[in-house]
Amino acid sequence: MPFVSSAGAKVHYTDTEADGPVLVLSHGFFLDEEMFARQGAGLAPDYRVIAVDARGHGLTEDYRDPFTYWDLAEDVWAVLDELGIDEVVAGGMSQGGYTALRMALQQPARVRALVLMGTSAEPYDAAERERYRGIMRAWMESTPFHPLAAMIAKTMIGGTPAEQQLWITKWCNADRSRLRLAADCLIERDSVAAAIGDLSCPALLVRGEHDQAESHADMTALAAQLGGPARLHTVAGATHGANITHAAQVNSLLREFLDALPA
Numbered sequence: 001m002p003f004v005s006s007a008g009a010k011v012h013y014t015d016t017e018a019d020g021p022v023l024v025l026s027h028g029f030f031l032d033e034e035m036f037a038r039q040g041a042g043l044a045p046d047y048r049v050i051a052v053d054a055r056g057h058g059l060t061e062d063y064r065d066p067f068t069y070w071d072l073a074e075d076v077w078a079v080l081d082e083l084g085i086d087e088v089v090a091g092g093m094s095q096g097g098y099t100a101l102r103m104a105l106q107q108p109a110r111v112r113a114l115v116l117m118g119t120s121a122e123p124y125d126a127a128e129r130e131r132y133r134g135i136m137r138a139w140m141e142s143t144p145f146h147p148l149a150a151m152i153a154k155t156m157i158g159g160t161p162a163e164q165q166l167w168i169t170k171w172c173n174a175d176r177s178r179l180r181l182a183a184d185c186l187i188e189r190d191s192v193a194a195a196i197g198d199l200s201c202p203a204l205l206v207r208g209e210h211d212q213a214e215s216h217a218d219m220t221a222l223a224a225q226l227g228g229p230a231r232l233h234t235v236a237g238a239t240h241g242a243n244i245t246h247a248a249q250v251n252s253l254l255r256e257f258l259d260a261l262p263a
Helices: 033-043 069-082 095-106 126-141 146-156 161-173 176-187 216-225 247-259
Strands: 003-006 009-015 022-026 048-052 088-093 111-117 203-208 230-235
Touching (some): 009 033, 009 069, 022 033, 022 069, 022 095, 033 048, 048 069, 069 095, 088 095, 095 111, 111 247, 126 176, 146 161, 203 247, 230 247
Parallel strands (some): 111 203, 203 230
Antiparallel strands (some): 003 009
């Protein structure tokens, strides 16, 4: 399995190893790189898709020190540097979008474009921080755990019972305490809303119609905050994990967007 050492972590990633332009993807909270399996398959062989496990998730090993989304962005750059990749389209879903935006702010000359799914440049307000702290207390302490996992999967993933069950099984078999620092990173994240006005690259924004985490107004605001051309598309019937449950539609949007980028 491929791993790369980064400051504070041993970072796991997957790579379709296609010959085409590179799309690097960062996953949402509670999830891992497998959420992009259908993007890797659907964009082959024309695009090379690299998906990275964030600290606290998947197979990435972190050293139990606090971290931020700026650190996760550096982790992704460490993977790309190890692979000798100079220029990418940086994308992500939810917290993965927080990472992708910070990647572009760190190294704008290396980011051709952005793909932002169900995400935001804004931090949580006080009420949202308290709500998410409550969710994380329940995540760490709930016994039995399965009913909570099933509720989160229905809200976050949506789709079919089979699509939800993959993640429910992962969560029920995982060490839930691994998410403690990742939750702090999520809940206490900083704002990049003012800074992203300096980003001139094009962006594709994707939101599930029934996404409870990011509203249409939230993502319309994100499109306006970006300094480059940004287009928002709503995926009918989808929740937060639109690229999982509506992969064909999302892949079509991705192909159209990527094909239109200047060579």
